[in-house]
Amino acid sequence: MSNHSPLYRKIAQQMKEEISKGEWKEGNAIPTELMLSETYQASRVTVRQAIKVLVQQGLLYKIQGSGTYVSEHKYEHNIYELTGFTEEMRALNKNIINKVLTFSVVEPEERIVQALGLEEGEKVYYIRRQRWADDIPLIVEDTYLPLELFPDLTYQIMEGSKYDFIESVKKLKIKDSYQEVIPILPTEEIQELLQAQRTDTDYKSTIIIYAKRRHGF
Incomplete structure (x- = not known):
């Protein structure tokens, strides 16, 4: 200068x-x-x-x-492309960490049964992940996967890319994705996980996007 x-x-x-x-x-x-x-x-x-x-x-x-x-870096996600978070961040040369917070087999709620087209009594994996890019928490993600379809799913697999597991390991082709995007105010737990802050004089809101996906294979 x-x-x-x-x-x-x-x-x-x-x-x-x-x-x-x-x-x-x-x-x-x-x-x-x-x-x-x-x-x-x-x-x-x-x-x-x-x-x-x-x-x-x-x-x-x-x-x-x-x-x-x-200002925080803004990441744009094209919901019309079948590209996972890990793949998108890798393309941007970001260091990716997927922290698995919950990994369990559960009896799904009715909304999950309907979204995934499950039979009565079918169980699912419920996985909650905190997803980081370059040491910044960007996403808290809830995933439901049918136990019958992925009996060999593990905690370690979910620390990586589930898209990569489905297509490269299971040899299943993801045909399409149906998503319902709902903006809501975050709970205190989500605020803490995403390091969002709320004070009496300011509310720096974080909108959580819940995407219910039903994949065709």
Whole structure:
């Protein structure tokens, strides 16, 4: 950057470097204007201008009465493509972790019986996973799989890609996917798992998308 650039732009560039180096984490509040003023040896007006630049660039966002936060990376999922989360994140060179929170065999509720076209008395695997990309929790996923169709399903398999297991190991071709997408406010448990925060002055809402899938093989 040119030595003739305004001070606020130089400070904005330094702030940008803090974000790119990971010193300022996604979703976290940045230091206060007073602290930044002391760090960069500049007036609060100048610091405020620098912050405005990064807000305009989409790197920061403000919440009235709360502070200024580092913007989180947005991931887009095409619901019309039969591509799993793991495959999508791998394509973006992301480090993927699937944490299996629940792995059990259960008698399904009626809505699951109908969604999967099960016979009376059929049991299913119920798996809840917390799915991470580059150390950021992105998804809490509930999966139901018929026990009869996947008798060899294991905890370890669900730490990887279930799509890969179905197509590469079971040699089943996923023909299509039917999804019902319902936006809801998260429970306290989901908020905690996704590290969403709620305060008296601000509610940074996280919309949980429940997708009930019935796959044709």
